[in-house]
Amino acid sequence: MKNKLERTFEQILDKNKQKIYRICRIYAVAPIEPQDLFQEVVFQIWKSLESFKSKSSIDTWVYKITINVCLRSKLKLDKKNTKTERFESIHIVPIAQEIDASELEKFKYLKECISTLNHTETSLILLYLDDLPYKEIATITGLSDNHIAVKMKRIRKKLFECITPKLK
Amino acid sequence: MNVSPQNLNKMLEQEIKDIWSNSSRTAKISIETNQLVEELNANVNSIQKKIRIRDVREITASIIGMLIFGYLLYEIPFPITKLACSFSIAWFAFVIYKSRKSKKQNSKTNLSLSMTEQLAHQEITMQQQANLLDSAAYWYALPSFITNLIFIIGLGNPTDYNWTNSIVNSMLPLSINFKIFTLIGLTFFYGFTIWINKRAANKEVKPLLENIKTIKKQLQKE
Numbered sequence: 001m002k003n004k005l006e007r008t009f010e011q012i013l014d015k016n017k018q019k020i021y022r023i024c025r026i027y028a029v030a031p032i033e034p035q036d037l038f039q040e041v042v043f044q045i046w047k048s049l050e051s052f053k054s055k056s057s058i059d060t061w062v063y064k065i066t067i068n069v070c071l072r073s074k075l076k077l078d079k080k081n082t083k084t085e086r087f088e089s090i091h092i093v094p095i096a097q098e099i100d101a102s103e104l105e106k107f108k109y110l111k112e113c114i115s116t117l118n119h120t121e122t123s124l125i126l127l128y129l130d131d132l133p134y135k136e137i138a139t140i141t142g143l144s145d146n147h148i149a150v151k152m153k154r155i156r157k158k159l160f161e162c163i164t165p166k167l168k
Numbered sequence: 169m170n171v172s173p174q175n176l177n178k179m180l181e182q183e184i185k186d187i188w189s190n191s192s193r194t195a196k197i198s199i200e201t202n203q204l205v206e207e208l209n210a211n212v213n214s215i216q217k218k219i220r221i222r223d224v225r226e227i228t229a230s231i232i233g234m235l236i237f238g239y240l241l242y243e244i245p246f247p248i249t250k251l252a253c254s255f256s257i258a259w260f261a262f263v264i265y266k267s268r269k270s271k272k273q274n275s276k277t278n279l280s281l282s283m284t285e286q287l288a289h290q291e292i293t294m295q296q297q298a299n300l301l302d303s304a305a306y307w308y309a310l311p312s313f314i315t316n317l318i319f320i321i322g323l324g325n326p327t328d329y330n331w332t333n334s335i336v337n338s339m340l341p342l343s344i345n346f347k348i349f350t351l352i353g354l355t356f357f358y359g360f361t362i363w364i365n366k367r368a369a370n371k372e373v374k375p376l377l378e379n380i381k382t383i384k385k386q387l388q389k390e
Contacts, residue, residue, distance in 0.1 A: 010201040017199065018192040025191070038197075044279050046208045052280070061280055068279040068286045075379050089203035093196045107191045110184060120386035123283060129188040142284030143387060150390045160180055167183070 008058075009049055013042065016062045021092070023126050026114055027070035035092050041069045042090070056139055063132070063140045067123050074119065106167065113162035121155045128152060226267060230260045243336060245329035248322025255315040266307065270300055287384050294377040301369035308365075309358040316354050320347050 017038075024037035044065050052061060114122055127137045134148045141148070171179075234257050241253035273296055281289065323342055326332065341350040 006201065006205055009205070013199055013201065017197045021195060021197055022188065022192055042199075042204070043208055043211060046205070047212065048278075048280050064282060065279045067283055068281070071283070071286075071383075072279075072290075075376060075383075087204060087207045089200040089207055091196075091198045093198075094194060095196050099190075099194055103187070103190055104194065106187045107194070110187050110191075118386050119383050129185055131185060140282060141387065142282030147390060156181070159184065160177065163184060164180065167180075 005049060009046060012045060012049075012058060012062060016059065019130055020062070020066050022130075023066050023070055026111065026122065026126060027074050029074065032073055035086065035090070037070055037073055038092065039087055039090060040073070041066050042087075044069050057136075060136055060139050063127065063130075063136075067127075067140060071119065071123065109163055109166040113159055113166070116162055117155065117158065121151075121158070124148070124151060125155050125159060128155075223268075223271075227264055230264045233260045240336070243333060244323075244340075245326075245331045246322045246324045249319050250322075252315050252319035252322055255318070256312075259311055259315055262311075263308070266300075270296070284384075284387060287380055287387070291377065291380045291384065294373055294380060298369050298373045298377060301365045301373060304365035305362045309362050313354060313358045317351065320350060323347070 020041050021034060021038050024034040024041065028034040028037050045062065048065065052058070056064075114125060117125060123141065124137065127140060132140075134145045134152070137143075137148050137152075138145045143151075237253045237256040237260070241250055241257070244250060244253070273293060277293075278289070279286065320341055323340055326337060326342070341347045
């Protein structure tokens with residue numbers, strides 16, 4: 001019998017697992033793999049869930065944890081920044097063979113172009129690509145809406161300049 | 169048909185968003201929540217257990233030090249050495265306090281803060297760690313070295329005090345040669361301790377601190 005916390009946790013994972021994994025794929029740097037980062041995000045969500053205060057939406061809260069965990073990993077702020085023991089309950093199976101090769105190539109280009117951005121720009125563009133409004137990006141980053149708008153204009157330009165010739 | 173640059177940008181933007189959202193389809197994620205909750209709880213417990221064991225080990229080491237110097241304070245007749253024993257006990261207590269305070273500060277990581285708040289918090293924590301390692305000479309090595317120095321200088325001739333304790337006598341540097349040899353050894357030991365702390369500050373903590381400052385600047389820059 002699941003308690004309320006476990007049910008909420010299950011709902012959060014069901015709704016957000018794909019977007020968490022997408023972000024982890026961008027931030028994971030060898031020897032850390034996307035699955036290690038994904039597992040760490042899931043662990044931190046579980047640890048913090050009891051203290052979640054509904055000041056912001058739960059989705060915004062999940063984004064905050066995901067971005068903070070990924071950034072900490074990238075900056076090597078976590079002492080246990082090595083490959084962790086994998087949970088048996090999480091199965092991430094690549095299904096690349098079912099995907100159109102051109103789509104995979106396009107994603108490779110996108111990843112390459114994102115990797116040319118700095119840490120801050122990367123975080124902002126990932127939130128933007130997830131179609132979040134500036135107000136929500138502002139809540140996640142702690143910046144003002146206007147500040148985000150100005151920054152996004154420049155980041156978008158950089159990304160477009162990088163990816164346009166590759167997609168042609 | 170002519171498409172305006174604005175519309176072209178919008179189309180490109182939509183294409184990029186589609187690539188991004190379709191990238192999820194490259195992996196199938198399945199989670200068995202019941203088992204996951206068990207694994208997560210086991211992980212939390214294991215981390216807490218490791219922290220408890222580490223804390224107990226560190227405190228036990230200091231308490232053993234306090235007991236040894238407490239015994240020497242009781243047993244040894246030389247007044248200056250007795251004073252050094254009291255200082256050593258106080259120093260061990262201070263090390264426990266300092267280490268617990270530092271751990272308390274470092275463990276307060278709240279990952280549900282905004283990115284800006286999280287970076288500000290990390291900067292403070294890293295700065296405190298850098299200061300702690302940088303100043304190890306003043307709060308760790310020097311007080312302990314001075315206490316040891318007083319302890320050794322204070323050691324006199326046991327027969328002057330009618331003191332006989334063959335075990336303690338054999339362990340203490342009572343002769344002048346033994347005193348010099350011990351002091352040279354201690355100088356090297358504390359010198360090495362200072363060097364290793366400075367190295368950790370410069371090689372591990374300060375580069376991270378710089379990275380955090382850079383990201384903070386990137387965030388604030390319009």
